[in-house]
Amino acid sequence: xxxxxxxxxxxxxxxxxxxxxxxxxxxxxxxxxxxxxxxxxxxxxxxxxxxxxxxxxxxxxxxxxxxxxxxxxxxxxxxxxxxxxxxxxxxxxxxxxxxxxxxxxxxxxxxxxxxx
Numbered sequence: 334x335x336x337x338x339x340x341x342x343x344x345x346x347x348x349x350x351x352x353x354x355x356x357x358x359x360x361x362x363x364x365x366x367x368x369x370x371x372x373x374x375x376x377x378x379x380x381x382x383x384x385x386x387x388x389x390x391x392x393x394x395x396x397x398x399x400x401x402x403x404x405x406x407x408x409x410x411x412x413x414x415x416x417x418x419x420x421x422x423x424x425x426x427x428x429x430x431x432x433x434x435x436x437x438x439x440x441x442x443x444x445x446x447x448x449x
Contacts, residue, residue, distance in 0.1 A: 340384055341410065345369050346377050350414055353387070353407070358400040386410070 352363045364374050378401060381387040386407040389399045
């Protein structure tokens with residue numbers, strides 16, 4: 334489990350996976366939605382490709398441009414990502430924090446803990 338968390342357990346990687354699972358496949362789309370620094374996005378995408386979770390597919394030759402697609406291993410993560418979202422929907426309340434709010438969607442990944 335520690336190896337899995339080391340690979341996909343950080344905020345930006347989970348955000349990237351969410352983007353791909355809702356239909357965003359191009360670097361610019363993901364970058365705009367998450368507001369992630371380009372060096373961080375490039376690093377996380379490379380790690381996911383190297384791990385076999387994503388495929389990098391050329392969609393244009395001149396200039397060369399690529400998009401990212403979930404592999405079958407990446408698709409197997411869908412239930413786990415959905416379970417995390419559903420857990421958050423049940424146990425966390427409040428508006429998403431500013432840093433976690435997706436620029437294009439208004440969707441947030443982190444919320445304030447519920448007052449008990």
